[in-house]
Amino acid sequence: MWKYYVLFNMVEGIGPKRIEKLKVHFGSLERAWEAPPEEIRAVAGLPDTVIEGLIRARSRLRVDDELERARRAGARIITVEHEAYPQNLRDIYDPPPVLYVKGDLAAADRAACAIVGTRRASSYGCAVASQFAYELAANGVTIVSGLALGVDSAAHRGALKAGGRTIAVLGSGVDCTYPPENSRLCREIIESGAVLSEFPMGTAPLKGNFVARNRVISGLSVACIVVEAPERSGALITSYFAMEQGRPVFAVPGDIRRAQSRGTHALIKDGATLANDVDEILETIYAQLGMPLMHMPGPLRHDMVGRDPATAGHGPIESLILEVLDDFEPVSRDEIYERAGPHAKSGNGEIELALLNLQMSGAIRPLPGGSFVRVGS
Numbered sequence: 001m002w003k004y005y006v007l008f009n010m011v012e013g014i015g016p017k018r019i020e021k022l023k024v025h026f027g028s029l030e031r032a033w034e035a036p037p038e039e040i041r042a043v044a045g046l047p048d049t050v051i052e053g054l055i056r057a058r059s060r061l062r063v064d065d066e067l068e069r070a071r072r073a074g075a076r077i078i079t080v081e082h083e084a085y086p087q088n089l090r091d092i093y094d095p096p097p098v099l100y101v102k103g104d105l106a107a108a109d110r111a112a113c114a115i116v117g118t119r120r121a122s123s124y125g126c127a128v129a130s131q132f133a134y135e136l137a138a139n140g141v142t143i144v145s146g147l148a149l150g151v152d153s154a155a156h157r158g159a160l161k162a163g164g165r166t167i168a169v170l171g172s173g174v175d176c177t178y179p180p181e182n183s184r185l186c187r188e189i190i191e192s193g194a195v196l197s198e199f200p201m202g203t204a205p206l207k208g209n210f211v212a213r214n215r216v217i218s219g220l221s222v223a224c225i226v227v228e229a230p231e232r233s234g235a236l237i238t239s240y241f242a243m244e245q246g247r248p249v250f251a252v253p254g255d256i257r258r259a260q261s262r263g264t265h266a267l268i269k270d271g272a273t274l275a276n277d278v279d280e281i282l283e284t285i286y287a288q289l290g291m292p293l294m295h296m297p298g299p300l301r302h303d304m305v306g307r308d309p310a311t312a313g314h315g316p317i318e319s320l321i322l323e324v325l326d327d328f329e330p331v332s333r334d335e336i337y338e339r340a341g342p343h344a345k346s347g348n349g350e351i352e353l354a355l356l357n358l359q360m361s362g363a364i365r366p367l368p369g370g371s372f373v374r375v376g377s
Contacts, residue, residue, distance in 0.1 A: 006066055012050075017094060066201060075174045076100075093244075102190050108140060109142045112141065112142040112144050113223045115152075118235060125260060126349060129158065129227045132225055134161055136278060147179075149181065153182060164192070169216045170197040171205050172197065196216075219241070221247060226264050229267075247288070317340055331371060331372055332369075333372070
């Protein structure tokens, strides 16, 4: 039956729900594909344009041709009934019937976390996405994102830097890397994880494809972190899918002056968990999978995760910021930039990340107007 999933998936206007409708109506997808035109036209709920398109497509589509296109691109095709199909994705209410995969899916991908955000990310947003991805991947969690510029790219790179696994979900065919600027990153992901799509070979990155792509990102994961997102963004759509799928959503707080923070702050107001501790996210992932901490796949490396500066020391930029705030008087963000900037290899994004770490540890406190003050021990 697998080949009929592939064939129906190639027909324009036939998605997961309509494939299931045809399967139920005819008793099998094979019977649906072979049914006379008048019987197909009798299926309730299918638009006439879709029915006529399906009838025409049956005469020209060949599954062997699609398999050959996938082979040439270095991809394999798995269907929802295949044992290699990701269990997290199978569990959602409308799993894609077909996945095109470049690279490898692994049993460890059951412990997966989506990290998503805006393409127009700030240096702070990219730094936070990279850090969360690095620390989660170092603890055996697979990072799932969408290969877009900005937050997505930072998340993938953070996972790769940790030597962990990451999965990129495309809104195009796997033979069409989008955006093209990420072609090298795409190749690196294939070597350390997988690049996948539900769309047939040759599918262009059309705008309408990305909403469907977003449900796959959340569906592959057992938790979702939104780093930066404007009020209307694909990242927020991913978070809504995650909520519908019963996946916990975390949101990273940002600068209240930036439009990229409005969506994440709205999520927090609406009940998303404020993301300020990797251990909390790890505990949530364990709970979602019904696993105690010690049984998590992969090495649990607490030396890399959520270190409390009060007990484990500070990084060089954090220490410098504490020196700037040593007199316990409020100091502006601009002054911190001026004093710490020459020592920050990654610019202001590294400073913002250090400020966030110090706030999470309770070492400093933000004040109205963008100033900070050191908190006495």
